[in-house]
Amino acid sequence: MTTEPDSFPRRYARTQRFTLGAPRSFTVAPDGSRVVFLRSRSGADRAGALWVLDLPGGEERPAADPAVLLGGAGERLSPAELARRERTREGGAGIVGYATDAAVELAAFALSGRLFTAALRAGTTGELPVPGPVIDPRPSPDGRYVAYVAAGGLRVTGAGGEGDRALAEPESAQVTYGLAEFIAAEEMDRTRGFWWAPESDRLLVARVDDTPVRRWWIADPSRPERDPHHVAYPAAGTPNAEVRLFVTDLDGARTEVLWDRERYPYLARVHWSDAGAPLLLVQARDQRSQLYLAVDPDTGSTRMVHADEDPIWLDLFAGVPCWSPSGQLVRIADEGGARVLAVGERPLTGPQLQVRAVLDVGPGDVLVTAAAGEEAGAPEVGEVHVYRVNELGVARVSEGPGVHTAVRRGGVTVLVSASLERAGSVVRVLGSGKPGAGGAKATSGTGVAGETGETGDTGRAPGAAGTPGAPDASAVLIRSYAEDPGFSPRVTLTEGGARRIPCAVLMPQDYPDDTPLPVLLDPYGGPHGPRVLASHNAYLTSQWFADQGFAVVVADGRGTPGRSPAWEKAVHEDFTVSLDDQIEALQDLAKNHPLDLDRVAIRGWSYGGWLAGLAVLRRPDVFHAGIAGAPVTDWRLYDTHYTERYLGSPDTSPQAYAHSSLITDAGLSSPAEPHRPLMIVHGLADDNVVVAHALRLSSALLSAGRPHEVLPLSGVTHMTPQEQIAENLLLLQVDFLKRALGMR
Known part of the structure; x- marks a missing residue:
């Protein structure tokens, strides 16, 4: 299946959702003289470059260009770097991240596993001769050193490349220093594993031991000659990695930071500034209690600054x-x-x-x-x-x-x-x-x-x-x-139902406003993922679907962030309220919008994919077709920090897991219910929502005699960054929806 080179699906995929070429990752110099940022050179160029905006004149200049630094050679990324980018959903190339000293005079970044520094005022860039592949280099606040991770250990070198040495080396293949563990990066938004002291004389370094974590194997069935690779995946109810923290001097001497790791195993946040002692936020496994701890870097002892408790759960926030x-x-x-x-x-x-x-x-x-x-x-x-x-x-x-x-x-x-x-x-x-x-x-x-x-x-x-x-x-x-996408969404922001659910309604650009249209619900619908935003580019795909002949509805029901703590925590031990709110919004919006409730479909990815599967299985009276992309079908197969926050432990709350599972759904075997068409899409290389979710759902549907379609994506992760795949996924979904709703 192909499209014209300038079609929306092709351009949407080529431009990575029209994000390439946009400036991002800003750093302001403390003297106000410049702003540093990343930006690729065009809207179709994946390779990010490092730029400087000089103030007050407003002149922009490149500080580091990956094409020049690599001499035209292609990038080679280590498995650890690929995994790190998957956790941060980084689909770009070239320079995708950088760090600076306190004065924003020196920047450090990794490129193709090599370590580079840029003198931001002088405009010069050079490579430091250090062992690689390099991950997450960070200059010291005074700009004299650069610390980085290589081969699972933390190393430091002089800013000129002199005196490179190891500060902490892994004792086994299961141990790393200076990197965030899987769930910290995936669920806590903590992607770092080491932090410089303001005086640049020592660091806080996380030690991660994955030995207790169960191993899962990710295979590529399309390449049977290749060995599967294993990942340490902490599924709900199973052991997590052991995380410890050390104050580490520049000569390698270290002192362990002590807290009650048995009761508070999650190292959620680390902050070290000249305004006070090193500050930690540590959480209990059930995430209903957490401590803010000040660290004595000389002894490693900690004192409690504040404690939080909540009968449901405690959230983590950026910047604190x-x-x-x-x-x-x-x-x-x-x-x-x-x-x-x-x-x-x-x-x-x-x-x-x-x-x-x-x-x-x-x-x-x-x-x-x-x-x-x-x-x-x-x-x-x-x-x-x-x-x-x-x-x-x-x-x-x-x-x-x-x-x-x-x-x-x-x-x-x-x-x-x-x-x-x-x-x-x-x-x-x-x-x-x-x-x-x-x-x-x-x-x-x-x-x-x-x-x-x-x-x-x-x-x-x-x-x-x-x-x-x-x-x-x-x-x-x-x-x-x-x-520029070349069109603007025809979107109405409104609220639906007695709960005043935030909604967006999109109609075709050429819609004459006189006949009801088939409806496509296009939600994420769950924690961390608001989709109803007053932002043009948030609705590009939804508008494209609308232009294929649908009225598209996006609703942010209970569980989505931004409204109130009670709104978010309403999904406690029951994710299915997300479906209740999609239905409430749909039926209320139909009172004032031309929605054909006899032809309703739903599509989604990840949590939204689970929601789409739930909709057609549990409410076939409302939904007539669904597309479940990378769905979490059995919450026992998803990770600890996320799943246990919302559903509790599978050992103590098995009913919550069963009620929110698609695999154990009693509706699978009910002959009285109509069997609605369902397309299941999943990347075989997904290490976040592994393909076992889709395969188990397909097996359950087959056992129940329920027709469905499965679209396996070879070599594709949870991000689906590949241009051709991302493009054709849109086209195949439209084809399925039109067939399922009788639009042909």
């Missing part, structure tokens, strides 16, 4: 915990029915905001992203904004409907804004001085108020004098080379 410049603990907590920012023991926000992440902690405020709480007035469906918070109040920095985030240091803020009105994101550098010829002056922007303690409240209009919404004449735009 950390110390404020005055030495107070900064955290995000669930209090009073809201997700609040707390500094010390005092919450600084309330129900007016649902805080999502801490972006920066300054001497006078904290910068956060948040969704407006229900008590703030009319709901802002799909919007996420940047706010400044201090003891005097809350002020919104971002203006205009959309999804916003930021990076800030000192007086310079990089504000990244997406909206429904235009493709991609606009990146503005604020507080940067007058732009020169190399940078485009923003026609509209938002300034950041000075560190004076002056704040407004969420009800003040952006742009009012003295508020952070005031346009900043010094804003500079960072260019994006991302391709």
Whole structure:
């Protein structure tokens, strides 16, 4: 099956969802003189390059180009690096990550397993002669050294390549130093395994021993001559890796950091800054209790700074915990029915905001992203904004409907804004001085108020004098080379049902508004994955499906983030409420939108794939066809940290696992129910949701005499990054849906 070279499926795959060429991964120099970022040279170029924006002039210049550094040779990535990229869902090539010293004078990065450094002010780049393949190089804060991981051990070298040596070497093939274990990277959003001291004289280093973890084998049936490779996969109810932490000197001497690892085995966060002692966040296995611990780096002893408990579970958040410049603990907590920012023991926000992440902690405020709480007035469906918070109040920095985030240091803020009105994101550098010829002056922007303690409240209009919404004449735009999709989604953001479920409804571009259309639900629908966003590019695939003749509905029911803690925790021990909310939203939207409820299909990937399978098996009265992509069909086969947070342990809560499983579904063998068409799609190389999920579901369906289709994807992981496969997957899905719903 093929398409024209300029068709949407082909372009969508070639541009990696129109993300290639967009700037990302911003770092601001503390003196405000430059911003460092990654960007490929075109919207179809996968190879990221390192760039510098000089301020205040606004001139952009390349700091490191992978094509030059590799001399035209192709990349060669180690299995460890490939696994690391799979955990972070990194589909790019070239320079995909970097780290800098404290002054943002020196950057270090790995390229094809080799270690490079870039002098960001001088604009020179060089390779350091060290053993490889290199993973996650990080300069010391003073720029004198670079630490990195190679062959499972942590090493350090001088910034000029001198004095390379091992600081910690693995005692066996099951041990690594300086890397995050599988579930930390996959589920905790902790991708690092070592942290420099502010004085650059030692490091905190994680030691991971995978010996207790059960081994699974991932094979490629299309290549029978190749041996399967094994992965240490901690499935729900089975042992995790053993994680310890050491203070390690530059001569290799080390002191173990001590805490009750038996009770709190999860090392969820590590923070080390000059504002206080090293800070850890450790969690109990059931994730209902956690401790914030300050470390004495001389002795390895710890003291408790704060403890959290929750009868359901405790979430982890980006940017916290950390110390404020005055030495107070900064955290995000669930209090009073809201997700609040707390500094010390005092919450600084309330129900007016649902805080999502801490972006920066300054001497006078904290910068956060948040969704407006229900008590703030009319709901802002799909919007996420940047706010400044201090003891005097809350002020919104971002203006205009959309999804916003930021990076800030000192007086310079990089504000990244997406909206429904235009493709991609606009990146503005604020507080940067007058732009020169190399940078485009923003026609509209938002300034950041000075560190004076002056704040407004969420009800003040952006742009009012003295508020952070005031346009900043010094804003500079960072260019994006991302391709334009060539169309804009015809999307309506709304709410559905008595629960006011956030929804997006998409109609064909040429729809005449006079006849009901077959319906395609297109959800993720579960934890960590909001899909109803006030962002143009979030709906490109949904709009393409709509243009094939469907009314497409995207609904974020209970379990999805951003609304309230209670909304997210409603899936506790019962994922199936996600399906209840999809149905409620669908039936309510049909009252005001031309939806043909006699022809309803659902498609999804991962959690959304499980949801699609559940829909056609349990509610064939509502759903007439489904596409389950990489579905978690048996939650006992998914990992510990994620699954046990929501469903508990399979040993103590077997009924929760059975109720949310597709394999044990009593509806499989019920002859009275109509058998709805189901397509199961799964990558055979998936090491996150392994293909056993799809195979077990197919076997159960076959045993029950239920017709279905299985589409195995050879050599494909959970990301499906391959261009041709990603393109044809869209086409095959449309063909299946039209056949199943009688649209031909």
